[in-house]
Amino acid sequence: MYLGLDLGTSGLKALLIDDTQAVVAEATAALSVSRPHSGWSEQLPCDWLKATEEAMAALAAQTDLSAVKAIGLSGQMHGATLLDAAHEVLRPCILWNDTRAAAEAAAMDADPAFRNLTGNIVFPGFTAPKLAWVKAHEPEVFAKTALVLLPKDYLRLWLTGQAVAEMSDAAGTSWLDSGARDWSDSLLAATDLSRDHMPRLVEGSQVSGTLRDSLAEAWGLPKGIPVAGGGGDNAASGIGMGVVQAGDGFVSLGTSGVLFAACDAYAPDPATAVHTFCHALPETWHQMGVILSATDSLNWFAQACGTDAATLTSGLGPVQAPGRTVFLPYLGGERTPHNDAAIRGAFARIDHSADRDAMTRAVLEGVAFAVRDCFDALTATGTKLERLTAVGGGARSEYWVQTIATLLGLPIDLPVAGDFGGAFGAARLGMMAETGQGASLATRPPIARSIDPLPDLADAFDEAHGTYRATYTALKGLDT
Incomplete structure (x- = not known):
């Protein structure tokens, strides 16, 4: 069996498929969004972990999880999750639909290098302008920032102890050279960051790490099972839909x-x-x-x-x-x-x-x-x-x-x-990582x-x- 975890805006979904890709069980846990000012949208990363615990407990109550072979991740894109050197969260995550960094995004977009390398406009909801906003408005937080993670990749850090991102989600940060599929040193430098602040990159169908023994024991999963790179919510849905x-x-x-x-x-x-x-x-x-x-x-x-x-x-x-x-x-x-x-x-x-x-x-x-x-x-x-x-x-x-x-x-x-959305696609990516198979597993529903x-x-x-x-x-x- 293969487990997909999809960290959405309004909830976390856990979905289990068998070796034929039939859905065996699923569970959800609700999440809420904080909007302290007009145009702002935030969540506490600790709430994502609580939601995962809740969904996994509900899943374990439905079926025996001891046959799970791999986990895949999907999640809301663009969120800025800022951690210090000890991997402690510095502030609430600024979400994809937060528009406070409009001025910073416009300033970045005026630099042709961003569009040339990323292939995209620098939108206010993307991650890079949010870091520029934090630097301007919360300089003490920016100074302590040692690691920037996207939401599902913070979940990965908790699951595996590994700071890893994958290409589809990283492409929505305004720091990825999307053609080369690698972080751009020049774009990172434009926001006073470097590769040292960034997670390691893998492809969505590759192994990014293995599940912590303590979580495997708590949830009744085998020890040492791989966690796939996964995908941003829409890319993972594309895998789930066979697109x-x-x-x-x-x-x-x-x-x-x-x-x-x-x-x-x-x-x-x-x-x-x-x-x-x-x-x-x-x-x-x-x-x-x-x-x-x-x-x-x-x-x-x-x-x-x-x-x-x-x-x-x-x-x-x-x-x-x-x-x-x-x-x-x-x-x-x-x-x-x-x-x-x-x-x-x-x-x-x-x-x-x-x-x-x-x-x-x-x-x-x-x-x-x-x-x-x-x-x-x-x-x-x-x-x-x-x-x-x-x-x-x-x-x-x-x-x-x-x-x-x-x-x-x-x-x-x-x-x-x-x-057949993000959680299903994430489970498929887990299957790809464990079996070594690729697009042949991503059939249309x-x-x-x-x-x-x-x-x-x-x-x-x-x-x-x-x-x-x-x-x-x-x-x-x-x-x-």
Whole structure:
């Protein structure tokens, strides 16, 4: 059996698969986010460890873990976890959706070396500008910083005692030479850091260390089992979904939203605000359009209405032409294609007919329009998507998936019941590390059904997307 641990923003998931890759058991433990100021987003790393303990205890209660052969890791990207020389945490981790470092990111992005070497814009949510912010605003913390880890790699340090990162997650720091798949000494120096502050690098399907004996004993696992490099959450989901060949892609409707395309070569185009990162397998890359608030927008609106997301969407019926009301899902800024940390969300064009259902549809449509923006940016780079698979909690809404399919003009496959996301991909990477096999293990999940576009509504959605873009332009003028 193989264990995947996925450290998400809202929870940690532990998932166990057998030698045929069938899911044996799974467990989750919730996490919360602290937002002490507007645009800030933080978590305590000790909470990640508590969540892992909780999830592992729940997993052990379901099944005997003594046959586990390897562990793989997946996790939220870009977080800045700062440790001193004794590996003690210096401050709460600054998360991927934190935009406080917008000024520092802009200053770095003005240096052409960052785009040339990383293949990406320096976004405020990336790790490097966060360190620049800490240096400027918390100099005593920066002075004590001896090691910078991404969230899942802090979990790895606890699991194995090894400070290791892998390529797909490291590519989102603004310190990795993504073509060479190595830390860039010059980019590190630009933030007054060096390789001494960085973890060792491995590929996602390689062994990064072995599980500590004390944890193996506590959880009933064999001693000395390998822990794979793993992957950033989206790359690991790509492994879980079998998205490893050019033309393959998926749309993820999680806390954030992602349109993910596997690539057979490194071909960045930073000006589009498309992310070009290393994939979790050697000598492979991927591209992503990323929006910061997908199900986060729906959950926010549900909370504001005093209900839950499932209740909000349960009575919507079949997809219909977009209504007058427009929702911009920029609750904490936006990445693709705007690279705008200051922009905030809005409802617009509300009239007396805008009841709760109409506003719920507007939220779903607004996120779908943002996914369309990502699609347009990806295709502008020359990337071609032939078919998509939907993943994430939002994919349970057929209304949402069909809206996106109609906007993109592509069928979207829904896998059979089960989780084929980050935790499953992490377990597969554990299997690859233990067996020495690679991409052949990353097959597509069985498909339950496909959601086709609605051609009769295509023109209406195209027109509504134009209104959405015009509303963004007007809102940007107000925000600036």
